[in-house]
Amino acid sequence: MLDDRKLDVLRAIVEDYVQTQEPVGSKALVDRHQLGVSPATVRNDMAALEEEGFIMQPHTSAGRIPTDKGYRLFVDRLTSVKPLSPAERRAIATFLQGAVDLDDVVHRSVRLLAQLTQQVAIVQYPTLSRSTVRHVEIVTLSATKVLLVVITSSGRVEQRVVELTKAMDDDVLADLRARLNTAVVGQHLSDAAGRLAALPMMFHQDDLATVAHIVAAFAEAVADDKSGDKVAFGGTANLVRFGEDFETSIQPLLEALEEHVVLLKLLGEATSPSRVTVRIGHEVPHELLAATSVVATGYGPDAEPIATLGVVGPTRMDYPGSMAAVTAVARYVSQMLADG
Amino acid sequence: MLDDRKLDVLRAIVEDYVQTQEPVGSKALVDRHQLGVSPATVRNDMAALEEEGFIMQPHTSAGRIPTDKGYRLFVDRLTSVKPLSPAERRAIATFLQGAVDLDDVVHRSVRLLAQLTQQVAIVQYPTLSRSTVRHVEIVTLSATKVLLVVITSSGRVEQRVVELTKAMDDDVLADLRARLNTAVVGQHLSDAAGRLAALPMMFHQDDLATVAHIVAAFAEAVADDKSGDKVAFGGTANLVRFGEDFETSIQPLLEALEEHVVLLKLLGEATSPSRVTVRIGHEVPHELLAATSVVATGYGPDAEPIATLGVVGPTRMDYPGSMAAVTAVARYVSQMLADG
DNA sequence: GGTTGGCACTCATGCAGCCCGAGTGCCAGA
């Protein structure tokens, strides 16, 4: 049904359309690619491809543009991921090198991805549930107020102000801090809260309620609900590339970007850093983003995905390039996290 | 030269144009406002206003639109700031109430401002230089690596990974932590580094270099350079209101928003929370944003500004409303910071 | 049977010409 030449024609159509943003006709195709056949033959192939739903005509007297299904086939048929140029690899390394903390890593990654792909970049912070506790600190703010600080292995810092029902001695707090740390350091945050059930019992009757209160605040801070999942994005200026119909395609995307819940849904589940997920047009889990594609992959130290990063752009985007950039950045970020 | 009626006419033009986005003619003006005179009279006034450069005609057979100078006069003549409705005040209070930490406060403020004003909101994090140290923590990561964590009075947490040239005893580190804290807690971050010059001397010869190294990392983390100034923004979807010429007006703004340096320049120096700064069109310190206005004010506990927040939108914007929203949000945020 | 050249057909795009009406400036009169 679809012989090699038809696939070649589809590939050529996708490449030309991505580059020119204009419907591509049979003549232009044979001019720009060495297909070895005449426009008439290409037309026949095009008719077949259209029959199968891989391409379509915006109007009768125009060239063809790929459908979502066409892009899908194109992406699936990509045999090898286009490697980045040495210059690009070097750019990634130097750009990420100077990062001083997690926030910095995330923001630099966003800018880097946006610049490499010329699209909108999204980077999720390491999920709490897949991180381990590195340190817990209790800082006294006033007689009846303390600040609870949790530092995770991935570099995230969560903090909560806790109002105490009654003042506590400094040495009791010090004791609590020590016990908290021995109980949860090294534990996954999803397990940590459970390990603390017995902790209050170890304290004097008078302090029990207050200790329980602090422990509860800790549990709440590291709770594995989605609200703890943070995301950053950037490169919105690249939306020019989306085309001119601002209201129908750009505004919905800008709105989606500001809804963390939607963003997280767009990124999807964290996959292995070596596998990149591509969602095209209607495959994207959001009704208003039907003209949008998402290229994403997981990242994390030790090839263990703890979060996702990727880019989002028009369905008419450079998939090979985006996939290469996304995987490369994910690899570097993973490495940085592994190094601490 | 400019009698009261002419000012009334200018005010009416600004109000109508902000609302309709279309040049306003003399007839429409007298229809929509009780000016008590005929269109012909208004035309004469308009001619005078145009003579003075407060309004202009986009083309000969069109109505008038305000110039930057016209908006400036309009804003300067605002006698009283329009108070927010009780519903809006309640919305602000409840929206900000549930914030758990500084990040949360900042992001909620951004969303709130964006929603209230229907424009792009910008909130600067409390500047390090104007905050004081609340606590310094040293967390051991490995034998030769520690994590330095600085918690400030405003809730910001700065962290740096420090590679040690030689392993250090836990009790030496504990000693260092204690001495660090007594030396800098309560100090302004801008002064803190200076207080540490003598600190390394207190340690054993062998540890001196390493301690100096850690102290240097501390100094670097709280350094008063602009790189430490963080900003958050949101409400970019409201850019629809900007008009349709994406490339000339929206893209430059999106680019500016992603440049922290530019953003900080837009916000300007933190003013007293009770005074709101309005920059109109060419007054904005950025060549490409000549069709943009910024409404900003400072915030901070104890009426002491430690950072700035505001909105940016088209020169054709609802100044009274924006000014009211900005000041109200700044007041609430200030209060939250004061409460801890 | 697959491929090719030819040909008639479709239709978006751009351009020229036209009308319409909102809005103005000016002037004479109240």
Next chain:
DNA sequence: TCTGGCACTCGGGCTGCATGAGTGCCAACC
């Protein structure tokens, strides 16, 4: 100083038309 009237301007929308890119189909060719 204000007002009504009037001639004038000019952008925007509409129509009609020519253009050309691109197609589908068919007969001929390899």
